[in-house]
Amino acid sequence: MSRSRKLHRLSNPDTDERRAQRALFRHLRDDTNANRGRMARRVRELQLLLAMDPVEFEGLIARLMEAMGMKVELTARSRDGGVDVRGIDPDPFRGGNVIVQVKRYRDTVAPSAVRDLYGTLRHDQAATKAVLVTTSRFGPSSHQFVAGKPITLLNGAELVGLLKHHGFHEVFADAQDEAAAEAGALDGLPAIEVATEPSRLLLHWTGEEEYDIAALVCTGNVALSDDHLVFYNNGSTPDGSVRLVTGYDDANACLMVDFDALPAEVDRLVVIAAADTENHPEATMGGFAGPALILEAGSGQDAAVVHLADGAETNTAMRLGRFDREPSGDWEFTPALAGYPGGLRQAVIAYGLEVVDA
Template identity: 50%
Template sequence: PGYDVVPAVKAVRYLPTADEERETARPTAQCRALYRDVLAQSVLLVLRDLFAADTYGALDSVVLNGFVDDVDPVTGRPATLFLATVLAPRSAVESYHLSQVSALDCLTDGLRGQLSARPDQRAPIRPGRRPDDIAGGAVVSHGTHGDPDLHEMDPLAFEQLIAELFRAMGMGAVTTERSGDGGIDVDALDPDPIRGGKIVVQVKRYRNTVPPTAVRDLYGTVQSEGANKGVLVTTSQFGPGAHRFAQGKPLTLIAGPELVDLLGRYGLRGRLGPGAGRPDAPEPADPAPDHTTLAVNWSGEAALDVCALVCKGTAVLDDDHFVFFNNPATPDGSVR
């Protein structure tokens, strides 16, 4: 809903001596508070309806981004501005009595989501996961043939590129020494007097999904270094466990497609994959023949999903060794 959903008039008083009605305008702060509450209610409504429609219980969690198509106040160009974001687990949403909650508190405190502080002024927030972040064929097509392949780039050159990206974004940034860096690849400083400060950056040139342990390690580094924020940059993608851990913490996860988009936006170059951007690029080579393929066929009304639990003894190694549609391979690629 737009900002005009909030009535601009707070009260109407009848003046009998003048035989007229006099309106009292609603204060701006009150209008903004009411509008934020309406947006929070809208987010909770969508979450409730999504999980209610999932009668088979297939959804473990939902990432919901609320946005408006408007004009970017910085550039004056048409833009998609995100005003709300949340990663909501089914267990939390179904355990809440949504008819009794304060919508804003439930969204920001209970579900640890974010809502723009000034949605009436279209003050944007950084959205959570978007469809482009999901692994698939679109990842390979990011960038053009003339750009350097980030997967094949020298590790030191890749770190230098990330530092240059942060400098292009208006921050001070330097790469760290290879030894004794404490898990920090790039030291950045955001000069903004309100939301700025020290930022520690880790870069992971992975082809498979980044494990949640890497995000936990970054959070530990942020705390030990007394930094304001931690940023994890990768050429691959993050799984649900990584996003769930980062939610509500001073952590930013930048997946491969988003990294390529950021490089292009700030005049830098990079692509993912050898055939990216070429219409005549050959199809990816078939896997080497030294593997075993398990095929499963079924028919009937039941919808089945195939997954693999990679175990040591009788216990799964960890979350990243649960192979299914949203985590298509183990970290070492041995099971796909």
């Protein structure tokens, strides 16, 4: 108990930073008019993507992949075998051969499209992973199907966020023109289902050691189920509301969290960092230096940053903090640190999950 309290005191920010935390981590509900304006702009942005020429849209995805550091090849339509873009990610640890299929849809993508892409991946001797990109959204059954498979589902809101993050603002110039929108200049564009843009929870630290990030989706202090522990062996909750993403920009680790899509009974999301003791039995949290959690809540909103205490050699996992749903529906973050000498296993047991030894 004393270790937990000591870590908590070390993590307490000064008055100005605490005030900034409370302001920035109140999640995405500034006021009704602001939210309505953001949603209307997102609809216009996705309408512009949906109205693009198919070849032009595939070219945009290829340019985005290049901006993310990949070597890219657009496939010939006569022999693409269901693959629109091929990419090679040169990262020596997270990289590989990626096949990408794009769906300019206005409605939810059917699970059959996800299963078809998995079939293509299995029969492609060169590919190691697949990405399905859409202008609309995916349903829970699609997210359940890709769990544990080397497939990433990228919905329209996430695509817009990535395009803006990598500098493709010109694509959405017309959507930003409020005067044109008020004049009805975009009225002729098709209607589209809009998915909520997930928040990106980034974890940064210094040093050479590798650490894993995990999330527990809870009611109070009890995890909802084994499937609601998101970590390296389970990359997503069944509904896709919390997903682990590898290779996101320069972050050491990244979680995508759609707070609005979390089950109604969920009121807490716990974030944990853990040493890779499975591959490195002697590893501890001692190399977890200068850690910071960064919440990118969405396009057009300022990122929130919380600096945390360094890890201790006596621990092999560390609770970094938690998001709590308030009665108003807002989510607020608390940097509540605690050390676990028994690693991620001990942390999981503390939140009501059973661990069966192999």
